[in-house]
Amino acid sequence: MTELFITENKDLYGKAEILLKQRTAAPIKILRSLNGKPYLAGNPLYFSLSHCDNAAVIAISEDLCGVDLELIRGKKHDAVLKRFSDEERGETENERDFLKHWTVRESYIKMHGLTLAAKLKDLKYIGGVLYDCGQKADCSIYSYDGADYVISLCVQSEGEKPPVIKNI
Numbered sequence: 001m002t003e004l005f006i007t008e009n010k011d012l013y014g015k016a017e018i019l020l021k022q023r024t025a026a027p028i029k030i031l032r033s034l035n036g037k038p039y040l041a042g043n044p045l046y047f048s049l050s051h052c053d054n055a056a057v058i059a060i061s062e063d064l065c066g067v068d069l070e071l072i073r074g075k076k077h078d079a080v081l082k083r084f085s086d087e088e089r090g091e092t093e094n095e096r097d098f099l100k101h102w103t104v105r106e107s108y109i110k111m112h113g114l115t116l117a118a119k120l121k122d123l124k125y126i127g128g129v130l131y132d133c134g135q136k137a138d139c140s141i142y143s144y145d146g147a148d149y150v151i152s153l154c155v156q157s158e159g160e161k162p163p164v165i166k167n168i
Contacts, residue, residue, distance in 0.1 A: 001061070001164070002062075002155050003163055004057060004166070006151070006165065007056050007167070008055070010056075013030065015058060019058060020045060023045055024045055028043070039113075046064050048067040048153075050067050055069060056069065059155075061157075064155070065155045066110030067154075068151070072095055072099065077102075080102070081098065088101060096145065099150040100143050104130055104141055104152040105123045107154040108141075108154045111156060123137075137154070138156060142155075142163060
């Protein structure tokens with residue numbers, strides 16, 4: 001089961017630690033990979049964090065996961081859109097559409113503990129399907145639209161039930 005917690009960007013790691021402690025009897029020790037991905041030492045739970053200004057999200061799962069949140073700010077993203085395929089550009093009519101494409105990519109990259117620089121060029125998101133080097137990505141994708149944000153979650157589990165979403 002995967003849970004998604006939407007919250008304010010205040011003491012995000014403290015909130016994550018409390019939520020993780022509620023899900024396991026094992027001691028909690030948050031470490032970081034070489035690429036900066038937070039993980040639990042010796043614990044079967046996975047989690048991912050994302051924040052933008054005052055908004056934040058925490059994903060907790062029994063499967064590898066990555067989450068990304070971006071705020072809608074009325075920006076143009078022409079420089080990044082140039083790197084999208086023609087099909088993808090055809091699906092991005094507004095900033096919300098662009099941010100959905102972007103957050104899906106970033107959540108997948110975070111799930112695998114990679115970096116944007118190393119992986120972004122390999123990814124395409126077309127018709128609600130993420131492709132990595134031309135192959136369908138190895139995850140379930142969930143996207144959520146708030147009034148002023150977009151959240152995407154990738155979970156390395158095919159056919160998993162949609163995550164439980166809670167505001168904290």
